[in-house]
Amino acid sequence: MAIVLATAAAALAYVAACASLPFARCRRCAGSGLRMGRTVIRRRPVARGGCRRCRGSGRRLRWGRRAWNHFAKIRAAGSR
Numbered sequence: 655m656a657i658v659l660a661t662a663a664a665a666l667a668y669v670a671a672c673a674s675l676p677f678a679r680c681r682r683c684a685g686s687g688l689r690m691g692r693t694v695i696r697r698r699p700v701a702r703g704g705c706r707r708c709r710g711s712g713r714r715l716r717w718g719r720r721a722w723n724h725f726a727k728i729r730a731a732g733s734r
């Protein structure tokens with residue numbers, strides 16, 4: 655029972671995080687928006703192009719928010 659409560663609390667906290675902060679730092683570039691070199695030793699940013707994952711913004715949409723947007727789009731299309 656405690657596990658169920660903990661899971662529910664974690665889910666609730668995640669939903670709250672998605673609602674208040676829909677954007678999280680991009681994992682690929684750690685929020686810098688720059689494309690990093692592949693090796694750890696040469697960790698200089700590659701200037702041209704920027705990060706491909708976040709397209710140079712340094713932010714990524716949270717998983718929960720993406721799902722929310724998806725369902726909101728379906729509902730908007732259904733209730734037109």
Ligand SMILES: [Zn+2]
Nearest residue numbers: 680683705708
């Ligand atoms: Zn990025």
